[in-house]
Amino acid sequence: MGNKNSLGSRVQIREIIKNKFRYKTIFGKLFTIYGSMLFLFLFTSLFIFVELYRAYFINYIQNSMLNHATLIANTYEQLAQENSFSESTFDTVIIEVNVLSSMMNASTWLVDKQNNMLSLSDVEEEGIIVKNLMTSSDIEKVFTGESIKILHGFEEYFSDPVVSVGYPIRINGVIDAALIIHAPMPELIKTVNDVYLIAFSVAVVAGCAYIFIIYNIAKKLTEPIKNMSYVARDIANGNFEQEIKIDSYDELGELADAFNHMAKKLNDVDASRKTFVANVSHDMRSPLTSMRGYMMSIVDGVAPPEKIAHYNQIVLDQTERLIKLTNDLLELNRLEDGRFPLNLSIFDIHELIRDLVYQFEWIIKDKDIKFNLVLDGNSQLVEADDSKIIRVLQNLLDNACKFVDIGGTIEIETVVDKSKLWVVVKNTGTILPNEELERVWDRFYKSDSSRGENTMGMGLGLVIVKEIIKQHNETVAVEIVQGSVIKFYFSLERIDD
Incomplete structure (x- = not known):
């Protein structure tokens, strides 16, 4: 039981931590991620820069010390040959050493083959003092004719780390001898630290500037998303007139436009x-009221x-x-849900059209309609669901009969186009404005009552036409021709005789 409680407590703690540190907004996520990446980049770059500069600076100092060592050695050799180690020879070398000491606070040793060392830097203060050094492999390399650079060494002779060169x-x-020059490491590190402080200050200022930029960029990127969230809530509450204003x-x-x-x-x-x-x-x-009145x-x-x-x-x-x-x-509803499967068959569309026209004969006579059949050939075979195509033609003819003017014209035409057969239903009469033309396919849409007196339908007939043709993977469209004729047309898969 105790283990279960302990396990439950750990799970709760994890959930609390997870919820506490979970990003609440995209803005917070972007700002945190990009801010962290920026600081990681800046301080990584700063660390790499300082380390590279440190290595470069120490190498530069060592090369400078070698140059001075070369100059001192050359002066020593030249004057030694001319004056045979006179006092003036030694004074000239000391001058060169003092110059180096003032520049780098360096210590300069002159070591012979018996490891006797003369500290040239201390001659003026302490006089000529000779000390015997312990055997050093680094000094031995110099006596082989090699110039050396030593980053760490001679710890037993100095209280602080030194950088050394030998010539x-x-x-x-x-x-004849080895010239060893030592420069104190703390002096060099101080210079490196000064550069580090300058670079750190620049990085902090740049980081603050970039953080400000990232803040504004993240805010600009997430502001439209936040607006979309507000608009989505309004839409969920039934306010569909909201609009997102964005100029990007x-x-x-594109998302805002969509x-x-x-x-x-x-x-x-x-x-x-x-x-x-x-x-x-x-x-x-209306019919229920009428029925109730008559029945009462x-x-x-x-x-x-x-x-x-x-x-x-009645x-x-x-x-x-x-x-x-109903x-x-x-x-x-069943068409839109795909619950009316197609029962495809091959049939003569012309024969179907001729049979269907007889069903509307009384309406044609009643409104004195001129009816034209313009069929491409005596027969045309198509592959479709004949019962649904009958419904399509019935709805289109019913629509034409409703809105054709008295004494107007209705025409059914078929046109062969390669593997397709186009069926066209046209009528004269009151024409829809262009802005309303495409809305005839919208569910529940019903045009203005001025389009005709017999407009008792619910605006579902053309929607059913569109869904049936869509199920056949064919095309259906509507357009105005010659200014006063509305034309509905759809395609079917044609079968060669």
Whole structure:
């Protein structure tokens, strides 16, 4: 039991730490990540720079010490040959050593082959004092004619670390002594530290400047996302008129445009939904009210006996209308959900069109419509679901009959285009404005009532047409031709005879 409680406590602690340090915003994430990367880069660069500068500076000092050693050795050799180690020879060498000491606070040794050392830097203060040095492999290298650089060494002779160089002194071509120069490391480190402080100050100032820049860049990048979040909440609450204002042309700009387009579409859908609810309410309430009135007159016994059959027919007609509206809704819903699988077959589309025209004969005569059939060939075979294509043509013809003007023209035409057959349904009459033309495919859309008197539908017929043709992976479109003719057309897969 105790182990379980302990395990539970550890899990809770981990969750608390996880929640505490979890990034709450994209801005915080960007700012933290880029800020951390910046400081890591700056201080890594600073460390590398200081180390490289330290190595460069020490090497530079050693080379400078070697140059001075060469000069001292050459002076020593030249004057030794001319004056045979007179006092003036020694004084000239001491001058060179003093110059080096004043520049680098260096100590200069003259060591013979018996490891006897004369500290030239201390001659003026202590006089000529000769000390015997312990055997050193580094000094032995100098007597072999090699110039040496030593970063760490001679710890037993100095309280502070020193940087040393060694240079052989030749007299008459023979190595006579070794010139060893030591420069105190603390003096060099002080110079390196001064440079480090300057570089650190520059890095801090640059880092602060870059942090300010990163802050503004992160804020500019995340501000549109934050606005989208606010707008998304408004849209979720039903306010579809919100819009994201952004002036960038990058991916965020494209996202904002897509978001605004989505909001516009949702606003259109919402408007269509409200229109649909109003239409459904009206189209169902009107027949129900009418049916209720007629049925009440029959039930109450106030209907004339000779009118009862007529009233019953009206109730039956209204019932059929309600059933049709309900079926249209159910059919559209199943089409959009893909629950109406296609039953493909090969059939003659021309024969289907001729049979279908007879169903609209009474409407054609009633409105004195001129009806033209312009069929490409006597027969044309297509592969499709014939029952659904019948529904497409019925809806298109029904739409044409509703909105054709009295005495106007309806024309059905077929056009062969390689492997496709195009079916065109045209009618004259009141024409939709261009801005409303594409909206005829929108669900629940219903045009202005001024387009005709017989507009009792719910704006679902053309939506069903679009969904059926879409299921066939074919094309359906609408356009205005000759200024006063509206043309609907769709394609089908053509089969050669």
